[in-house]
Amino acid sequence: MLDFIQQLVSGIALGCVYGLIALGFVLIYKATEVVNFAQGDLMMLGGFFVFTFIGLIGLDYWLGFLFAVCGMAVFGMATERILIRPILGYPQFSIVMATIGLGYFLRSLAGMIWGTDDLKIETPFSSGVLKLGDLVIAHDKLSVIVATVILCIVLYAFFNYTRMGTAMRATSENMLAAYYMGIPVKRVVSLIWAISAAVAATAGVLLAPITFIHSNVGLALGLKAFPAAVLGGFGSIPGALIGGLIIGVIETLAGFYLPQGWKDVAPYVVLLIVLLVRPHGLFGPSMRKKV
């Protein structure tokens, strides 16, 4: 039984990792209905940024964290300005492909600049564990869980209770109508890319002690976080967290109880089944088609 609970807890920690990345997907989708396949790579880039600030320049951890997040926010804004804005409004699949291209590009570029070795940084969470009875949770995992939950709550409140959040939801509903209502659509889109890149950077920094910093880490985690976002229903912030938790727990339990090989496939099998039953994910809005 203790085994099961320990597995469950580590599954939840892993799920929060996926949820944190999935949050970035969901934010951009929620505000602009663009799916950003490069989200994992933005996360990876965030990790490299923090490595540069802390490992190379030698800043304090929290200062480096702040700089990395701000730097990525600027980077996200620039990406939106250069790559996304010219093609906003064209078929969704071409935007998806453009972000896949962006991911490819960033991956190779990071590999060229920072090399292909696993990099590490010293963080306050690197060592130390929290003991609850017989349960053991490492501090680095705990930090991810806490950060994910906090970010989810903050962003949920932002979307539902602030003027800007409402403007973002209006933009996603109908860009032209939002523009007529006086919403600065371009600024809204820029801002959401900045926020999403900042969330990705946060994920990258918090994951640095767990997964190390490597140019391919974004692709691997992004491909797991993506089902998490879909499972929760793209466009639902609590959905991203819950989808991430489901994927993480399933993956860990499948790795523990099922024969080898199921670990990587089980999340996708579950995803396919859920999509068959609920085509818009668990928490996605199931609206009828209007003509």
Added chain:
Amino acid sequence: MRFVFKTDYNQDIKLLKHGGYWWSYGALLAVMIAAPYLIGSYLQSQIVFVFIYAIVGVALIILTGFTGQASLGHAAFLAIGAYTAGFMQSKGIPFIVYFPAAAIITGAVGAMVGFPALRLSGIYLVIATIAFAFIVEEILARWESVTHGNEGMRVRTLDLLGQPMPRDSDAFYFLCLLVLVGSILLALNLLRTPTGRAFIAIRDSETAGKSMGIDLAGYKVKSFAISAALTGMAGVLFAHKMSFISPEMFTLLLSIEFIMVIIIGGAFGVHGAVLGAIFIVMVDPFLTALKDDVPVLGASLASSLGMSPEASGKLRETMSSIGSAAGLKGAIYGLIIMMFILFEPYGLYGRWLKVKLFFQLFPLYKKATFKRQKTYVKSERNR
């Protein structure tokens, strides 16, 4: 400029619109048939890869270009075709049987993937096909009695009715050419049938198509099945060309490469598949050239322009270090995708049409002819 005056429907749907087509496509076919006798073996082998990629490109154009259903799982269909060929061949089944069998099996799997597609659209469909591709990849790695798992599998020389066709032979080249021409004709003829028109109607508006009495479910499944079957055939040829297959050859990156074929070529016409395949396959030789020839060339150019020998030597080193940097291929792929989507959304074939129209209309060409209609984003959730 030639103007074809159409007087009946059959003339409208003719494959060869006028006499000029006979000449141009006849000449192209003649060149392709003569090519093995004129070019070196390396280039011939590259052209075989172009053929195989182009077959997959045609398959994707039927699915994405005509029916409007996105798929990032075509590497899995290719894998199923390749492994069917490898397995059946090892059991002593002749090519003439396992080639169609691979197409039928892959087509059946494609139809199975098509069923979820009935309810899914847009991004949900993309992720479902990715999930499918992952599952297939994992099955290939685990089902060791058939696929030999991660060790991979040897594929013996193709044997057509007792006639061996080694992978570098002219005979294999002609076989691939034949399959490519066949699949292109299939795609073109499909467009002339009610089925093809139904595909296009589904792409343009599902709701409108449905209200015109088009059976959405049936046609979507058909589109997936046809596309998968063609990819399966390409998979058989791929297996024989590589002569060794293993699960890690059929990853998501290969699926992305296939999508790049139609993005670069242009997804709205079959020409695009061939042009895109040429482009994608030639990226590799181009990179090799970038690594080997360009630095030497640049350095000699620089020294002929009066640069000192040390400086030009340094230039050559810098250039070759850029050329051989790890991951350069990925960066170039990424740049190519982004550039094409931003600046040449209709792909190479679209560029060809623009150039052609420019000369046809000579002083009267308007840039706006090919301008994309920009629509304001409306929520897909309500569509």
